[in-house]
Amino acid sequence: MRLVNTILDRNWTEPLPIYSWAIEHPEGIILIDTGETARTLEPGYFPWWNPYFQWSIKPCLQPEDEVGNRLQALGIKPEDVRWxxxxHMHTDHIGGLEYFPNAEIIVSRREYEVSGGWSGQLKGYLNHQWPKWLAPRLIDFEPKPIGPFPESFTLTKAGDVCLIPTHGHTAGHLSVLVQIDGRSLFFAGDASYSQQLMLEQIVDGVAQDENSSRQTLQRILQYVQEFPTVYLPSHDPDAAQRLAERSIVSV
Ligand SMILES: [Zn+2]
Structure with a gap:
């Protein structure tokens, strides 16, 4: 019923952000997710047969909101992004990929496998809109636990940027942990849509797997209880301010 409710509910939230996060790391600029493309405003961008896209979202972003333009405004050239x-591969996280043909694109192997082809389209992935050049580096997690997460993948030589599996919203969803000044910045993607929904342990309406989503939410809660953590979901209106203030989750 989660999905049915999501499609039929006619109450709208306030407009929600779609964050991309840029990290100016000594080993190179890292971008987490690429936001959405303004092409979503063009008729026919979303498949007509998918009720979620027709009824449950109202895209309202302009070309100047796209990640390439936002990075330029911050003084970061898109071509300088290394990683x-x-x-995950949902459209509102990969819609800005076209700006980064020279970067190394990183995604979990599992996510890439489930998002391709016709079966991927039935799950809501708009793989017919992906850039033709897309050939990501596929990540297999290693049995190196971080807190309650049994596996991880360390991206940087410095060991301060790690990927962890947070599946549930999608089968191969990952989150990014950055260690800085004794705190963890937890870039959660859509593991939960907001910090409050994580604290309340609520599974979102389109989550592909309810049980693994619950397990992920429990692990995140356990993690933020163990480590001082700034928790940063992609669609939480308060996330940017929490990052600016480095304000940690209090449980
Ligand atoms: Zn998503």
Whole structure:
């Protein structure tokens, strides 16, 4: 019923952000997710047969909101980005990929496998809109636990940027942990849509796997209880301010 409710509910939230996060790391600029493309405003961008896209979202972003233009405004050239980490392959996280043909695109092997082809389209992945050049580096997690997460993948030589599996919203969803000044920055993608929904342990409406989503939410809660953590979901209106203030989750 989660999905049915999501499609039929006619109450709208306030407009929600779609964050991309840039990390100016000594080993190179890292981008987490690429946001959405303004092409979503063009008729026919979303498949007509998918009720979620027709009824449950109202895209309202302009070309100047796209990640390439936002990076330029911050003084970062898109061509200088070394790594683009994708939390998952949903359109609002990979819509800005076209700006990064020269970056190394990183996604979990599992996510890439489930998002391709016709079966991927039935799950809501718009793989017919992906750039033709897309050939990501596929990540297999290693049995190196981080807190309650049994596996991880260390991206940087410095060991301060790690990927962890946070599946549930999608089968191969990952989150990014950055260690800085004794705190963890937890870039959660859509593991939960907001910090509050994580604290309340609520599974979202389109989550592909309810049980693994619950397990992920429990692990995140356990993690933030063990380590001082700034928790940063992609669609949480308060996330940017929490990052600016480095304000940690209090449980
Ligand atoms: Zn998503």
């Amino acid at each position: 683009v980490i994708l939390t």
